[in-house]
Amino acid sequence: MNVRIRRAGEGDVDFLVSLLNEDSVEPFMAASRARDREGVLEAVQASEASPDESGVFVIEVEEDGGWARAGTMAFSLANRRNRIASLGGLAIHPDYRGQKLADQAARLFQRHLIFDLDFHRLQLECYAFNERAIRHAERSGFVREGVKRKAYQRHGEWVDAIMFALIREDLEP
Numbered sequence: 001m002n003v004r005i006r007r008a009g010e011g012d013v014d015f016l017v018s019l020l021n022e023d024s025v026e027p028f029m030a031a032s033r034a035r036d037r038e039g040v041l042e043a044v045q046a047s048e049a050s051p052d053e054s055g056v057f058v059i060e061v062e063e064d065g066g067w068a069r070a071g072t073m074a075f076s077l078a079n080r081r082n083r084i085a086s087l088g089g090l091a092i093h094p095d096y097r098g099q100k101l102a103d104q105a106a107r108l109f110q111r112h113l114i115f116d117l118d119f120h121r122l123q124l125e126c127y128a129f130n131e132r133a134i135r136h137a138e139r140s141g142f143v144r145e146g147v148k149r150k151a152y153q154r155h156g157e158w159v160d161a162i163m164f165a166l167i168r169e170d171l172e173p
Helices: 010-020 037-049 101-116 130-141
Strands: 003-007 054-063 066-079 082-093 122-129 143-154 155-169
Touching: 003 037, 003 066, 003 101, 010 037, 010 066, 010 082, 037 054, 054 101, 066 101, 082 101, 101 122, 101 130, 122 130, 122 143, 130 155
Parallel strands: 082 122
Antiparallel strands: 003 054, 054 066, 066 082, 122 155, 143 155
16 A cells, blocks of 8 residues: 655634544544644644644555545644654554555655655654554554553543653664
8 A cells, every 4th residue: 555644724724623533533532633634733823834843744555546544643743952842643544554554654754754854853642542553552662661651531531541652772773
């Protein structure tokens, strides 16, 4: 399957809002992530205005001679001096799950952030109950660094977060 990633534009906002509010996606998204049209539009505009500080990306697959939106992922600048980016917001539309699309897109994203935008470290957290995200992070080359115990309140309960990172040296030959 041919996969590409690209920075989201205003024309992608309705797709992103729909995907982030999908019943099989929403429970796994950070509670602080914008899912309403205004908030998603603001994130997309910030991504376009300051591409080295944040990014909302669309994952696309080649389909019927064109490109179809299949998912999203994002990053934000966590530490400028040490060139650290925090990743999050990975979501694949249900129609495209089970094809390792997220793994392919994650590798493209990693290379873009490390080699094109010159980040040294990529880090992410996922809820400990999100077994699919944990398996994905490990498959796509992230190293598990630890657990933040009862770090976040989600759906009325305190939940752990699993921390992962990938550094430039992990991708260099």
